[in-house]
Amino acid sequence: MKKTLFILITILVSIAMYGCSSNGDSEDTGDEDKPTLSFGVTNWTSTIPPTKIASKILEDMGYKVKETNADAGSVYTGLANGDLDIFMDSWYPAQRQYIEKYSDSIESISVSYDDANSGMVVPKYMEDINDVADLKGNEDIVNNEMFAIGAGDPAMQDMKKVIDFYNLDIEMTNSSEAAMLAAAEGKMEEEEPVLFYGWRPHSMFDKYDLKILSNKKATAEKGLFDKSTIHIIANKGLEEKAPKAYKFLSNWSISMEDMEEMIAKIDNGKDPDDVTQAWIDNHQDKIDKMKNGK
Incomplete structure (x- = not known):
């Protein structure tokens, strides 16, 4: 009788300990x-x-x-x-x-x-534009316009700082990513100069020959659009x-x-x-x- 009682007590204690352990870590009790x-x-x-x-x-x-x-x-x-x-x-x-x-x-x-990288993007056939500073005085070749994503995106606030830093005569046209790319693609299909916002990773770099403009001065002085x-x-x-x-x-x-x-x-x-x-x-x-x- 005593042996049977001891076995029952042992079983009950084991169950209680298992329950406490399970409640302490719910992720181990089941999906x-x-x-x-x-x-x-x-x-x-x-x-x-x-x-x-x-x-x-x-x-x-x-x-x-x-x-x-x-x-x-x-x-x-x-x-x-x-x-x-x-x-x-x-x-x-x-x-x-x-x-x-x-x-x-x-x-x-x-x-x-x-x-990753992001910033101002142009097609590689714009051979003379390689750094943001190269746009100064040449804004008219892109109709003084940059296609961009939504104005509320934090990157667009920094992009505005870049434009102001170089004192560029450029206005951002903000829209969705899809609308921005559609506008840029329309220009590139005709091999016209175009300026827009881009980032990697993105399929735009797989589809077109593009380059992200370097931004040496603003990056060095303001930390804008570094890697x-x-x-x-x-x-x-x-x-x-x-x-x-x-x-x-x-x-x-x-x-x-x-x-x-x-x-x-x-x-x-x-x-x-x-x-x-x-x-x-x-x-x-x-x-x-x-x-x-x-």
Whole structure:
């Protein structure tokens, strides 16, 4: 009888200890206990591949995932107030003001790639225009106009500073990315001079022979449009909310070459889910390292 009672007590204690252990780490109890993770998604082509890839991997890890489409300002606001958890396409220093503004509630948890670039773009057949300073006195060759993305984008605020820094007689025509590219493409199809905003990674560099103008003086003196690093930004509550997801994203990295290849395929009509799944299928070793630590 005593032996039977001892066995029963041992079993009950073991169950109690297992219950306490399970409640202490909900992510180990099963997929149903894992939280839903919300991604902020801008309409930039560079946001789609990393968001899709990370979402698929996190779903495979047992998380539910949802995406919220918004402009950059709204994405950062959502991250700051906790409505969003993750943003896969934060450009630094172009978007530094958001990171600084919300530094109490958001954080950079990894660098996706560090060789991105952005700025004024012209076709390579404009052989005499290679630096922003070359536009001074030659603004009329582009009809004193620069096609650009939405005026509310942080990069456009810095672009206005560049124009003012060189005292260029140029007005920005702001619109969506698609409208900007359509206007620029119309000019390039006729091999006319054109000035517009561009960045890498982007399929525009796969489709056309383009160059980002160097910006030596303004970069040296003001730090405007220096090379960019692309960060993964998260709400500071993510580590506590989803520690395994946080660990995975903390080890995240992807090459700009892979990014441009995927963007080009998507722009050419391939399904983003198929394109990003192919990347996942071909990079399982890399993904395992990101999940488990480098």
